[in-house]
Every structure is written in C-alpha cells, then in structure tokens.
Amino acid sequence: xxxxxxxxxxxxxxxxxxxxxxxxxxxxxxxxxxxxxxxxxxxxxxxxxxxxxxxxxxxxxxxxxxxxxxxxxxxxxxxxxxxxxxxxxxxxxxxxxxxxxxxxxxxxxxxxxxxxxxxxxxxxxxxxxxxxx
Amino acid sequence: xxxxxxxxxxxxxxxxxxxxxxxxxxxxxxxxxxxxxxxxxxxxxxxxxxxxxxxxxxxxxxxxxxxxxxxxxxxxxxxxxxxxxxxxxxxxxxxxxxxxxxxxxxxxxxxxxxxxxxxxxxxxxxxxxxxxxxxxxxxxxxxxxxxxxxxxxxxxxxxxxxxxxxxxxxxxxxxxxxxxxxxxxxxxxxxxxxxxxxxxxxxxxxxxxxxxxxxxxxxxxxxxxxxxxxxxxxxxxxxxxxxxxxxxxxxxxxxxxxxxxxxxxxxxxxxxxxxxxxxxxxxxxxxxxxxxxxxxxxxxxxxxxxxxxxxxxxxxxxxxxxxxxxxxxxxxxx
Amino acid sequence: xxxxxxxxxxxxxxxxxxxxxxxxxxxxxxxxxxxxxxxxxxxxxxxxxxxxxxxxxxxxxxxxxxxxxxxxxxxxxxxxxxxxxxxxxxxxxxxxxxxxxxxxxxxxxxxxxxxxxxxxxxxxxxxxxxxxx
Numbered sequence: 001x002x003x004x005x006x007x008x009x010x011x012x013x014x015x016x017x018x019x020x021x022x023x024x025x026x027x028x029x030x031x032x033x034x035x036x037x038x039x040x041x042x043x044x045x046x047x048x049x050x051x052x053x054x055x056x057x058x059x060x061x062x063x064x065x066x067x068x069x070x071x072x073x074x075x076x077x078x079x080x081x082x083x084x085x086x087x088x089x090x091x092x093x094x095x096x097x098x099x100x101x102x103x104x105x106x107x108x109x110x111x112x113x114x115x116x117x118x119x120x121x122x123x124x125x126x127x128x129x130x131x132x133x
Numbered sequence: 134x135x136x137x138x139x140x141x142x143x144x145x146x147x148x149x150x151x152x153x154x155x156x157x158x159x160x161x162x163x164x165x166x167x168x169x170x171x172x173x174x175x176x177x178x179x180x181x182x183x184x185x186x187x188x189x190x191x192x193x194x195x196x197x198x199x200x201x202x203x204x205x206x207x208x209x210x211x212x213x214x215x216x217x218x219x220x221x222x223x224x225x226x227x228x229x230x231x232x233x234x235x236x237x238x239x240x241x242x243x244x245x246x247x248x249x250x251x252x253x254x255x256x257x258x259x260x261x262x263x264x265x266x267x268x269x270x271x272x273x274x275x276x277x278x279x280x281x282x283x284x285x286x287x288x289x290x291x292x293x294x295x296x297x298x299x300x301x302x303x304x305x306x307x308x309x310x311x312x313x314x315x316x317x318x319x320x321x322x323x324x325x326x327x328x329x330x331x332x333x334x335x336x337x338x339x340x341x342x343x344x345x346x347x348x349x350x351x352x353x354x355x356x357x358x359x360x361x362x363x364x365x366x367x368x369x370x371x372x373x374x375x376x377x378x379x380x381x382x383x384x385x386x387x388x389x390x391x392x393x394x395x396x397x398x399x400x401x402x403x404x405x406x407x408x409x410x411x412x413x414x415x416x417x418x419x420x421x422x423x424x425x426x427x428x429x430x431x432x433x434x435x436x437x438x439x440x441x442x443x444x445x446x447x448x449x450x451x452x453x454x455x456x457x458x459x460x461x462x463x464x465x466x467x
Numbered sequence: 468x469x470x471x472x473x474x475x476x477x478x479x480x481x482x483x484x485x486x487x488x489x490x491x492x493x494x495x496x497x498x499x500x501x502x503x504x505x506x507x508x509x510x511x512x513x514x515x516x517x518x519x520x521x522x523x524x525x526x527x528x529x530x531x532x533x534x535x536x537x538x539x540x541x542x543x544x545x546x547x548x549x550x551x552x553x554x555x556x557x558x559x560x561x562x563x564x565x566x567x568x569x570x571x572x573x574x575x576x577x578x579x580x581x582x583x584x585x586x587x588x589x590x591x592x593x594x595x596x597x598x599x600x
Contacts, residue, residue: 031333057410058286058288058406059288059289061288061335062288062289062333062334062335063333065332065333065334065335065379065381065382066332066333068382069332069382070332086417093356093357093358093359093375094335094337094356094378094379095355095356095376095377095378095379096356096378096379096382098378099378099382099383175501177501177504177505178501181500181501205500205501205504206504206507206508209504209505209508209577210508213573213576213577216576217559217572217573217576220559221559224559
C-alpha cells in the first residue's frame with residue numbers, strides 16, 4: 001500500500017520511476033504524477049519504469065488507460081518498462097499490451113523460484129492426470 | 134439530568150473520591166462520563182466545573198486555580214472536535230442507509246436464476262466483496278434454442294463502478310431484439326462505454342451465445358480473464374481462447390469471435406478476476422491452481438461446482454474476499 | 468447607547484487584543500466563564516483567518532439587545548482573496564485540518580447565529596452573535 005515516485009529527464013521526454021504497489025489506495029498518486037507528464041508539450045515520450053513495482057491491479061491499469069487517452073491528445077508516446085510477469089499478463093489479457101508498449105523485466109532467477117515453490121506448496125489432488133495432446 | 138443535576142452528581146463523586154481514592158468512584162466517574170458524552174456536555178464545561186467543585190472542598194492555590202483557565206481554553210478545541218465527530222457520525226449513518234437502498238436496487242439488475250433448457254444445466258454464484266458489486270452478469274433467452282451469457286467486470290471501485298452496471302445492462306437490452314453476433318455486440322458496447330465512462334475506468338467483458346440445438350458456443354472477449362472449458366471425452370480442462378481489448382479505451386474496436394462445439398458432458402466455466410486474483414499464504418494463485426480446484430469438482434452438478442469453488446477459495450484465502458467473485462458453469466447434459 | 472469596539476487586525480498581536488477585548492466585554496455583560504472563553508475562541512478564529520489569508524481587516528464587537536435578551540455581535544471583515552467555495556469551507560472534517568477557511572464550522576458551532584458573505588477577489592465578512600443564557 002505504499003508508493004514512491006521519481007522523475008528523470010530523458011531525451012525528448014521524462015522517465016517516471018515507480019516503486020511499491022499500485023492499487024486502489026496508491027493509484028491516485030500515480031495518476032497525479034503521470035497525467036501532468038503526458039500533458040506537457042515538451043514530453044514527446046514518457047516512459048514509466050515499474051522495475052520496483054511488486055504489485056499492480058486493475059485500478060493501476062485504469063491510471064494508464066486514462067494517461068494513454070490524454071497522451072493521444074498531445075501526441076506524447078507513453079510506454080511502460082520492466083514489468084513483472086504477472087503485471088505483463090494483466091496488460092496482455094486486457095489487450096492493453098497492443099496499444100501501450102510494455103516490456104518485461106529481464107528474467108530473474110528469484111521469480112522462477114517463486115513460481116516453482118508455490119506449485120509445490122499448493123496441495124490439490126487432481127481427479128484425472130492431464131493427458132498430453 | 135439538567136446541568137444542575139450532573140454538576141451535583143460530579144461534585145459528589147469528586148468529593149467521595151478525594152476522601153477515599155476508591156476504584157468505586159472512578160467507576161462511577163466512568164459511568165457519568167458516558168452519560169455526559171451522550172448528552173453532549175462539552176469537555177471545557179467539565180473542566181470548568183471541576184475546578185469550581187474542587188475549590189469548594191480544597192484550598193486551592195491561586196496559581197492552580199488560574200492554571201485551570203488555561204486548561205479550559207485548551208479543552209474548547211477538543212469540544213469542537215467532539216461536536217464535529219457527532220455531526221460526521223450522523224452523516225455517515227445517512228450515507229450508509231443510502232448505499233443500502235442503492236445496493237438493493239442494484240440487485241434487481243442481476244438475475245437470480247438462469248434460463249432453463251433441457252439440454253444444459255447452469256450453475257451460478259456471484260458474491261460482492263462490499264455492499265455494491267462491480268461484477269455484472271446476465272443471461273438472455275433469444276428464442277427457444279439460443280441463450281446468451283454475459284459476464285463483465287467494471288474496473289474502478291465502489292459506487293461509480295456499480296452505476297456503470299445499469300448502463301451496460303440497458304445498452305445490452307436495447308440490442309436484444311437484433312440478431313447480433315457476440316463480436317458485434319462487444320463492438321457496440323465498446324462504443325457506448327467509451328462515450329460514457331470516466332477516464333481511467335474500463336470494463337472487461339465476456340459475451341457468448343449458446344445454441345442448445347447445435348450445441349455450438351460462439352463468444353467474444355473484451356480483455357476479460359479467460360474462462361475454462363472441459364472436454365469430457367478427454368477428461369481435460371482447457372483455457373478458453375480469448376483476445377480482445379477492454380471496453381471503453383478506444384472508440385472503434387473489432388472483436389475476434391471464437392466458436393467451439395460442445396459435446397455431451399462438456400463444461401464451460403466463466404468467471405471474473407475476483408476468482409483468479411486470490412492470495413494463498415501470501416502468494417497469488419496461478420491459473421493452474423484454479424484449474425486443479427475445478428478438476429477436483431468436475432463430477433458434481435454445475436451449481437455445486439460453482440458453490441464449492443467459491444467455498445474452497447474462501448477457505449484458502451483465509452475467509453477474505455478481496456474482490457467480487459462471480460462464476461458461471463454451463464454443462465451440456467444431453 | 469451602543470458602544471462599538473473596532474479592532475484592526477494586522478499582526479498576530481492584534482488577534483490577542485481582539486480576543487481580550489471580546490472576553491472583557493462578555494465579562495462585563497455577565498456572560499458565564501465558559502461562554503466568555505467560547506467567544507474569545509470564536510473571535511480568535513475569525514481574526515486569525517483575516518491575519519493568515521487577507522493580511523488585514525477588522526473585528527468589530529458590539530453589545531446588542533433583542534427584547535429582553537442581551538448578546539454580543541462580532542463582525543470580522545477583510546478585503547482579502549475571499550473564499551471560492553463557501554459550502555466546502557463550511558463542511559465538517561475541515562475544522563481541524565488547517566485547510567483554507569478552516570475554523571468556520573467551529574465558529575458556527577460556538578456561536579448562536581452565524582452568517583457569511585464572501586466574494587472571491589473582493590473580500591469576506593463574517594457576522595456572529597452570542598446571546599447570554
């Protein structure tokens with residue numbers, strides 16, 4: 001439920017570094033930072049870096065949807081980088097990945113281990129083994 | 134008790150307390166305090182009276198007496214806050230009863246029962262996380278043969294999301310007479326939503342039409358969590374292929390339409406992301422986990438599958454329901 | 468014969484003077500101890516608003532009569548920026564937050580009668596009356 005942000009000037013635009021979680025509580029703060037950036041004429045490009053974001057839900061997506069619409073009015077190019085696999089999936093399922101460029105994080109060993117350990121801890125007996133096609 | 138009476142009461146308790154320092158008096162003081170609060174006696178009045186009552190019993194140095202003047206002054210701000218709190222409490226109660234009315238009205242938008250066809254059995258569960266639900270679902274019987282099923286998740290929380298629901302329902306109702314395909318329906322809805330929605334809100338939706346004679350299911354998806362389907366002959370659960378942009382982002386969107394043939398014993402399982410976005414032991418569930426849970430229930434009647442899934446997930450996530458949970462299960466019986 | 472006490476508000480010390488004057492007059496009119504304090508508090512709040520937001524203005528204190536009742540009328544006026552949203556300034560939840568116009572709901576609660584006029588860009592005038600019991 002915490003979020004911190006930082007802006008860095010980049011060529012022809014601004015990068016917004018976000019850290020923490022983006023949910024219903026923190027999404028308004030993200031919006032307050034992001035919206036002025038995409039509206040600023042000097043920003044031809046706004047890159048949102050989510051390398052330090054562990055969690056983002058649909059209200060977070062809503063912030064990007066809102067910012068995207070505004071960016072289309074000003075001709076600013078909005079993009080998002082360094083998302084977790086889970087967050088990337090969210091952009092993919094909602095189809096937003098087709099209209100906002102989203103790049104995943106470099107594959108981290110820790111992430112893969114998380115997945116594997118959850119599979120093991122979750123004890124469910126399957127009725128039928130799944131057949132291979 | 135008028136002013137005089139509570140002052141007398143306070144004086145008595147104070148004097149008794151000073152004589153014996155008993156817990157009894159403190160307890161009486163506590164009861165008196167509750168009464169005083171209930172009757173809106175301000176803190177500054179109590180402090181002011183305290184020093185006067187004290188001066189009757191005890192020889193008070195001038196400085197001590199004077200110091201109470203300061204204390205009284207300081208208490209006035211607390212008195213203001215107390216009065217504000219009361220006012221806010223009564224406003225809150227009013228709001229709560231208004232929300233209750235709205236929530237009741239909202240219930241009328243969501244069907245309680247599914248359509249009856251001999252060839253299919255339908256299970257349904259929808260549990261809002263709060264008073265107002267952001268999940269929308271609907272069944273519509275188009276003729277003797279065909280029914281449609283719609284499932285939507287309105288992104289944006291609470292009351293605005295719930296208000297959106299009426300918009301969806303009435304927009305869909307208005308298209309009901311026309312024979313439009315699932316893809317076309319989503320395209321039309323997208324236009325309606327895009328024109329009428331707040332920035333930052335969007336809607337995910339699944340819309341499908343089931344032909345109970347041909348046993349063909351045609352569907353289209355707008356950014357919605359993919360459902361599952363079960364091929365009984367293989368005993369296997371598959372993801373329902375789904376690609377499409379959420380409703381409300383850009384004005385003109387073409388949606389892809391999918392079609393699958395349903396064989397006897399097959400199942401369709403549709404849900405909102407309140408089902409899949411669950412934490413168990415601090416970690417999020419993966420789709421495979423949900424699939425395993427469904428697989429374990431696969432032999433049960435459709436309604437039982439829906440209810441058991443809900444109960445299992447609730448137990449696993451420590452009785453917490455972070456988001457509205459909606460699931461629809463359709464089985465071809467014959 | 469109505470004696471009118473007009474206190475210009477320009478410095479924080481003037482706030483104290485206004486409070487003191489109000490308290491003294493209330494005492495002369497035989498208002499109870501608590502009521503004296505409440506009047507002083509209300510004057511203080513109004514004068515403080517002038518000091519903080521308008522930089523200068525006036526607090527006018529007048530003993531009044533209505534039939535058998537005796538009261539004290541206080542008028543606080545300035546030619547400052549005015550209050551843009553009076554309804555919001557009078558809403559609960561702001562009296563302890565220190566926001567602009569804060570304290571007005573409190574003043575209203577402390578006094579028996581309250582009225583306010585404010586024109587953005589022109590100024591503000593608040594009139595309150597406290598009657599003796």
